[in-house]
């Protein structure tokens with residue numbers, strides 16, 4: 001039965017209540033509702049809520065939830081984002097009462113278990129980074145970038161140096177120049193060579209005493225490890241600048257190479273990528289940063305420290321850039337990262353990266369005959385294929401291919417990024433996919449490449465919404481039910 005009648009009854013009750021609210025105890029006098037609320041604030045009709053039975057409501061939300069794609073439902077080769085599995089064990093551990101029942105305002109001596117876990121995570125990240133000082137506070141990779149750049153700015157202020165420029169390659173993620181701007185720097189783009197590496201001549205022509213930081217993603221967003229990194233670091237350090245390592249691609253080099261060893265002064269991690277945290281609707285993420293000894297005094301507070309009395313949150317750091325987020329970070333994601341690292345251990349983490357690279361190279365070898373990979377025959381954890389030929393020959397774009405993949409039950413790869421590859425499709429299979437899944441995906445790409453152009457240009461055909469206006473959807477999203485619709 002629909003609830004219309006129930007709502008009507010409630011409304012009748014509230015109307016009668018206007019003449020006097022019936023209160024539970026007999027000796028408490030009745031107070032007319034109008035004495036509690038101004039009469040012009042009282043509703044004259046029931047709210048126009050949808051009238052639904054419970055099963056109807058459950059079906060509505062259950063069906064909505066199945067329209068979404070996630071790593072739990074589909075292969076999700078979204079390059080740059082490392083959409084690996086989210087171990088269910090991590091979910092259980094992060095939801096233990098000893099963790100979720102804590103409150104950040106509790107005194108530190110009642111938070112010792114959690115603080116020990118976070119302290120250990122700081123130590124492990126420092127080891128993986130090869131950079132000794134860690135802040136777990138930033139809430140996302142992008143915020144980690146900004147926090148670390150603010151530390152660099154504080155460092156140069158202390159030295160009395162006016163350094164205004166942050167350099168980043170043209171293959172960089174958009175957050176790099178955006179974070180530089182947020183931290184008060186001007187951004188300068190450095191060219192890449194056709195092979196996808198930093199153009200050394202262009203870098204050198206832009207390095208000077210105004211250079212504060214060179215931000216580099218290595219392996220880069222083309223899935224290539226730039227072997228010039230030691231040389232790059234030397235050149236940047238020679239002019240007094242610092243190297244920022246965007247750690248979004250750490251999945252390729254865990255336990256194999258450490259940014260601190262190849263010249264980085266600071267970096268961020270993306271636990272929701274590298275350490276298997278779920279990415280959900282833009283969050284929750286985390287963006288811990290690791291920095292060199294020189295930059296340590298500027299880290300955001302609080303930092304988890306250990307002394308003879310146990311673990312505590314240290315706020316007293318006069319040179320700190322201050323807080324970049326409430327409390328001590330996005331603890332739920334950090335606990336999952338801790339569980340992931342501890343589950344794998346040092347050798348296991350290295351195998352994660354080896355398998356991620358192996359899977360990507362296997363898929364590259366299958367895909368390049370259909371969609372050429374301009375940057376070559378080998379990659380790290382991801383590669384960027386080009387749909388330019390299909391576009392020229394038949395007018396089918398990378399976007400059409402991406403949309404058609406949805407019909408076959410695959411999340412699309414990242415498209416049109418990095419912009420230096422025409423009709424770019426950035427594919428990252430991760431270490432957690434089987435050979436069978438990769439074979440089926442390559443086969444599907446092949447099948448799509450042979451399909452009629454109009455079928456592809458109108459795809460997807462099986463989703464409840466086909467092609468929304470993406471700009472409008474981003475700028476003016478309709479996120480709430482409205483009685484007018």
Ligand SMILES: *Cc1c(COP(=O)(O)O)cnc(C)c1O
Pocket residue numbers: 080081140141142143173175176217221246248249270285286287
């Ligand atoms: C994901 C990503 C970022 C930004 O990280 P968020 O956690 O999404 O803020 C920065 N750089 C690269 C290369 C990335 O892939």
